[in-house]
Amino acid sequence: MADRTYLLWLRKSASVRMHDGVEIGIWPFTDSKGQAALFPGPLLASNEGQTVEVTFKNNMNEHTFHFHGIDADTPNDGVPETWPVMDTYNFLTDRAGTYWYHCHANTVLHQQMGMYGPYVVLPADGSNRAWTGGPAFAKQYVWMLSEFDAAWRLNNPKPNFAYFNPGYFLINGRDGFDPIAAADTAISCNAGDAVLLRLIHAGYLIAQVSLGGLPFSVIASDGRPLLVPEAPQLVEIAAGERYDLLVTPTVPGTYAARVDYLDWYTRAVRGSARTAITVL
Structure with missing residues (x-):
């Protein structure tokens, strides 16, 4: 069983308002009822050495997701050609640092549509340091x-x-x-x-x-x-x-x-x- 588990929902009908009043359509992450529009996606976090399971739920076309910078095996790396398309991804976070996740099917467009979010890996003890033994922060x-x-x-x-x-x-x-x-x-x-x-x-x-x-x-x-x-x-x-x-x-x-x-x-x-x- 994974040390950290996340469940993320997707929605294909939302917009965000720009400074000039223009509404820009996005495909955001959302809550289980499909009411909230979370853009970017929620911050996911884990500690060094932890295993993580992330499941994406949606009623859209098939998507794959890539955890950018995370060392994952091929089935869990979001490669679009991977078949069958996966809803659940499992991987080990072995290096503290800054990462992110994004749709890996037609990435150029789907990233523009807002299908991405941040991922942070903390030191193994969860302390406020950039990495194990690294500089501390408040x-x-x-x-x-x-x-x-x-x-x-x-x-x-x-x-x-x-x-x-x-x-x-x-x-x-x-x-x-x-x-x-x-x-x-x-x-x-x-x-x-x-x-x-x-x-x-x-x-x-x-x-x-x-x-x-x-x-x-x-x-x-x-x-x-x-x-x-x-x-x-x-x-x-x-x-x-x-x-x-x-x-x-x-x-x-x-x-x-x-x-x-x-x-x-x-x-x-x-x-x-x-x-x-x-x-x-």
Whole structure:
């Protein structure tokens, strides 16, 4: 029997409202009654050394799910060609770090439709450390970064995937045109507290993250500790990547954090998502 079990439901009829009033259709995770719309999907977590069982329930077309960065065998890795399609996945989480899960059938479109969520593996003892023996933290936040191309939802019978022209830029599924104040995104901490910020890029452009001038260290990449932490002024993250940032503010105040989404070819800023870091 698995140490951790999760049951996730899917829904194919929901929308989220953007800053300009446009409703963007999504295929979110939901509750067992199909009433809630959870976008991104719920945070899943386990400790190093634990076995995990995740079951997906839905009345949609067949989907497979991939736990990005988790070392799983082929039947539990969400490979679309795996047959029969599985509803339940079992795997061992043997390395603390930042991961995520997403639909692996027609990933390009289904990821845009919101079929993804964060996954965090903690040290074996469940302590507030980035990994066993790693740096400690007082609080942690997860930022899932992504963009929306509304036209992909209007083109029938299917979108032209060669042209991605997003008009909305998100953190944790919320439009960041105006600063995002949601408690799971806007960071609040005491001066001197170490905050672990887990970045996951579920979009397609380059995401450039800055923390309002606060210094930080990049301590892990793609679920693996860096041998030597880096201390850049900003960090760029490509599609599918994850970075763990450790920031310890010392001066009280409010700092404007932002994610600029850059064009792959010109590096022009296509759009931004904003939030705040409040240091008490």
